[in-house]
Amino acid sequence: MSNIDSLPLPSIVMDRHMNIVQSSEDAIRLFSHADSFLEWVDKESIEKAKKFLTDPKQSKIELNMKTAENITSLYTLHFKWTGEACTILFQQQDELLANLMKTINEHKLRLQDSDMELVLKNQQLLTSFKRIQELSTAVIHLSPTVILIPIFGALDGTLLAESKTRILSHVSDSQIDELIVDLQSVSSLEPKGINQLKELIKNCSLMGAKTYISGVKPEHVDLLNQHHMLDHAVFINTLKHTIKRLV
Amino acid sequence: MMNDTIRSFTDAILTGDQEAGWNVIQRAVNQGHGTDHIFHHIITPSMVEVGRLWQENEITVADEHLATSTCDFTLARYKHEIILPRIDGKDKTKGKSLFFCVEHEEHDLGIRMTAQLFEEAGYEVRMMGANLPLEYASKMAAAWQPDVVGVSASMLEQGKKMPSYIEGLMQTLDTTELLIGGRYLSLSTEEQLDSITNRVTMVRMPEDLRNWMNGSTIEGGDDI
Structure with missing residues (x-):
């Protein structure tokens, strides 16, 4: 029998019953002493080995x-049967591959982490956005039956759509007679926003509340006129004057 | 049981062909199959087949890794193209659910699929992925107070940690339900799970998960 200690990798010779006949120093150091080769094999790999x-x-x-x-780690076993003896060389899974897999896993984790962070940030943003929309259409009581709704920012399709229910239930719960919608702080008007405003005015009117609109900017006049807003609400020039009259 | 769909998907992931893999899944979606069917009857059996091919000495671990990462990609794409549009704009009213694998367990495909099933069913989902030590899991659970926690282990060695996870989480959480699953359950011969109470469900088969989800559905019976 050749001297297996001279081989460049840990090696053993085993018999037909998978009993170890001879082991190299390296193999003993790596796996410790054993009678049967199967003692070194992970439980889930035993059937494959047999x-x-x-x-x-x-x-x-x-x-x-x-x-x-x-x-427990992965080894590639190179083996050869000669008669009743099998010589096995153990080569640990290529370290390069193991390192690559580790790096890929790290990348994967980072992607998952940033995904999670994005989801959480997105939730926070949505909550803040909702809050901003509520604040952009705050309901201010001028008297028990008169409310002022100053609208801030862009009057687009979403602003009133989000606040409509809240405003209407307020009008209903507090038995409001008159509401003043102030457009002084509206930065931009969109047709969809004007339609939402019209809907709101109609709904309030059905609940017996009359709507006044104040603070129209010169640059918004054309668009409001195109949407026949005069048919839906009373326009007033100064808020101060009207408040004095209503309250 | 290998049918043509499973064979096509297995071939696709073993060659790392993301497009071919996705086509198999897209076809199943177009045929009207639900997420439950796609996960349990296409993706899972394909990964089992990949494991079998390694046991049969027909492929190497490198091939397995390629198949796993291709599968990973398919799942991410499924979530974005199929599940998210389906739940878009719907409220997550079913409750909060937390999912992860036990410490040193890197096989997270199963728990990721479970998390996606919960997401589609209307749960708020936090997916903590592979290898989560009990200490972190408990901390996260205590802070977030989920209604259900899903824990997975695949390797027998990692499955041994499950009783301590069950015990630890039951102590941390007063009313939360635990779902325990993973391949290790089908391999463990001994019942070491003395700490089981009626808040713990062992998910050995896809049906176990389906039954649990249907049972916890207040409105009842929606097919996921």
Whole structure:
């Protein structure tokens, strides 16, 4: 029998019953002393070892092995049967591959983390946005039956759509007679926003509340006129004057 | 049981062909199959087949890694193209759910699929992924107070940690339900799970998960 200690990798010779006949110093250091080869094999790899390692037509197999330090790691076993003896060389899974997999896993984790962070940030933003919309259409009581709704920012399709229900239930709950919608702080007007405003005025009117609109900017006059806003609400020039009259 | 769909998906992921893999899934969606069917009857059996091919010495671990990452990609795409549009604009009213794998367990495909099923069913979902030590899991659970926690282990070695996770989480959480699953359950011969109470469900088969989800559905019976 040749001296297996001269081989460049940990190696053993085993018999047909998978008993270890001879081990190199390296193999003993790596896996510790054992009678049967199967003692070194991870529980979940034993069936695979039994099936393929005893087949003389095979020459290579991957198995999870338990080292002397009780670490389970993947080895590629190169083996060859000569008569009743099988020589096995153990090659640990290519470290390069293991390192690459580690890096890929780290990348994956980072992507998942940023995904999670984005989701959480998105939720925070949505909450803030909702709050801003509520504040942009705050309801201010001028008297028990008169309310002022100063609108801030862009009057687009979403602003009143989000606040409509809140405003209407307020009009209903507090039995409001008159409401003043102040457009002085509206930065931009969109047709969809004007339609929403019309809807709001109609709904208030159905509940017996009359709507006044104040603070129209010169640049918004054309668009309001195109939407026949005069048919829906009373326009007033100064808020101060009207408040004095209503309250 | 290998049908043509499973074979096509297995071939696609083993060659790292993301498009071919996605086409198989898209076809199943177009045929009207639900997420439950796609996860349990296409993706899971394909990954089981990949594992079998390694056991049969036909592929290497490198091939397995390629298949896993292609599968990962498919799941991410499924979430964005199929699940998110389906739940868009709907309120997450079913409750809060937290999912992760036990410490040192890197096999997270199963728990990711479970998390997606919960997301589609209307739960708020936090997916903590692979390898979460009990200490972090408890901290997260205590702070967020989920209604249900799903814990997974695949390898027998990692499955041994499950009783301590069950015990730890039951102590931390007063009313939360636990779902325990993963491949290790089908391998463990001994019942080491003495700490089981009626708040813990062992998910051995896809039906177990389906039954639990249907049972906890207040309105009842929506097919996921």
